[in-house]
Amino acid sequence: MSRDPFTRTYAPRRKSYSPGAARPAVSRPATARPAADTPPPADLLVPYMVREEPYYRQVTDEVDLYEAAYSVRMPMMLKGPTGCGKTRFVEYMAWRLGKPLITVACNEDMTASDLVGRFLLDASGTRWQDGPLAVAARHGAICYLDEVVEARQDTTVVIHPLTDARRALPLEKKGEVIEAHPDFQIVISYNPGYQSLMKDLKQSTKQRFGALDFNYPEHDVEAEIVAHETGVDIETAKNLVHIGERARNLKGHGLDEGLSTRMLIYAGSLIAKGVSPLAACRVALVRPITDDPDMRDALDSAVTTYF
Numbered sequence: 001m002s003r004d005p006f007t008r009t010y011a012p013r014r015k016s017y018s019p020g021a022a023r024p025a026v027s028r029p030a031t032a033r034p035a036a037d038t039p040p041p042a043d044l045l046v047p048y049m050v051r052e053e054p055y056y057r058q059v060t061d062e063v064d065l066y067e068a069a070y071s072v073r074m075p076m077m078l079k080g081p082t083g084c085g086k087t088r089f090v091e092y093m094a095w096r097l098g099k100p101l102i103t104v105a106c107n108e109d110m111t112a113s114d115l116v117g118r119f120l121l122d123a124s125g126t127r128w129q130d131g132p133l134a135v136a137a138r139h140g141a142i143c144y145l146d147e148v149v150e151a152r153q154d155t156t157v158v159i160h161p162l163t164d165a166r167r168a169l170p171l172e173k174k175g176e177v178i179e180a181h182p183d184f185q186i187v188i189s190y191n192p193g194y195q196s197l198m199k200d201l202k203q204s205t206k207q208r209f210g211a212l213d214f215n216y217p218e219h220d221v222e223a224e225i226v227a228h229e230t231g232v233d234i235e236t237a238k239n240l241v242h243i244g245e246r247a248r249n250l251k252g253h254g255l256d257e258g259l260s261t262r263m264l265i266y267a268g269s270l271i272a273k274g275v276s277p278l279a280a281c282r283v284a285l286v287r288p289i290t291d292d293p294d295m296r297d298a299l300d301s302a303v304t305t306y307f
């Protein structure tokens with residue numbers, strides 16, 4: 001998992017701005033990636049730049065399609081099961097386009113203010129603090145709302161004026177309307193299998209987005225990814241993918257969800273560290289995904305077929 005920093009943190013480029021004394025405080029909600037220092041406004045987005053090329057193995061024509069969508073600033077929806085590469089893809093595309101990426105992990109407690117901003121009390125009185133969506137819209141970043149379906153619908157509707165011809169974000173409490181920066185784009189991720197009737201996107205939200213389908217890649221491509229990400233040899237990676245495919249066939253027949261590429265990478269990482277393949281698969285693949293003894297035995301025997 002040597003590449004993991006891409007999925008978690010982007011260290012700010014500290015050298016690209018010079019620290020000054022009188023600098024407005026910029027703080028971000030816990031869901032946004034924090035800066036290690038408080039940059040001046042012009043460099044507000046520097047911490048959100050993807051500095052190194054993330055490893056992304058293109059699966060079909062998703063890179064070209066996304067570039068075309070970005071060129072017309074079409075809001076995009078990345079659809080697909082957990083752990084199949086959606087987040088890695090958006091990180092790669094932000095790097096490729098040279099645009100900052102602000103990621104917000106959505107949850108049901110998130111309010112519209114968490115996205116757009118709020119007034120804060122400090123020693124000098126009240127001051128407005130832009131939320132991550134407002135920062136992205138004002139200064140021109142790609143704003144990635146991860147698992148947007150987790151947010152309540154009354155929260156999700158704040159993105160509506162930004163995702164139609166208006167490209168504007170009204171800050172009602174502040175009495176300001178932000179005209180979106182030309183570089184601004186909104187991207188959401190969404191797992192079509194998870195939502196219930198209560199937790200789905202409204203049609204009026206869905207119909208504001210173009211959508212790209214993601215899924216677990218075909219055998220050889222997935223093995224290539226697993227080998228690259230973990231350092232195991234390609235034969236071991238292929239065996240892991242075989243086990244993943246067996247488990248995916250059990251989805252709906254006792255398993256709620258198939259084994260993700262992410263889980264195969266976990267197993268490969270343990271094997272690369274010297275853990276025996278059987279133990280690695282037990283820990284990283286079989287035990288996390290099921291509590292049912294029969295299903296566990298079925299998966300364990302799939303593991304012994306390949307290792």
Ligand SMILES: Nc1ncnc2c1ncn2[C@@H]1O[C@H](COP(=O)(O)OP(=O)(O)OP(=O)(O)O)[C@@H](O)[C@H]1O
Nearest residue numbers: 055056057081082083084085086087088229261262
């Ligand atoms: N096409 C790919 N190229 C490179 N790495 C990939 C690819 N697909 C998956 N991966 C690997 O799988 C891991 C999991 O992918 P990622 O975190 O992007 O999943 P996700 O679809 O965003 O899942 P979730 O819905 O749970 O957030 C990545 O960290 C990466 O190592």
Ligand SMILES: [Mg+2]
Nearest residue numbers: 086087146189
């Ligand atoms: Mg993700």
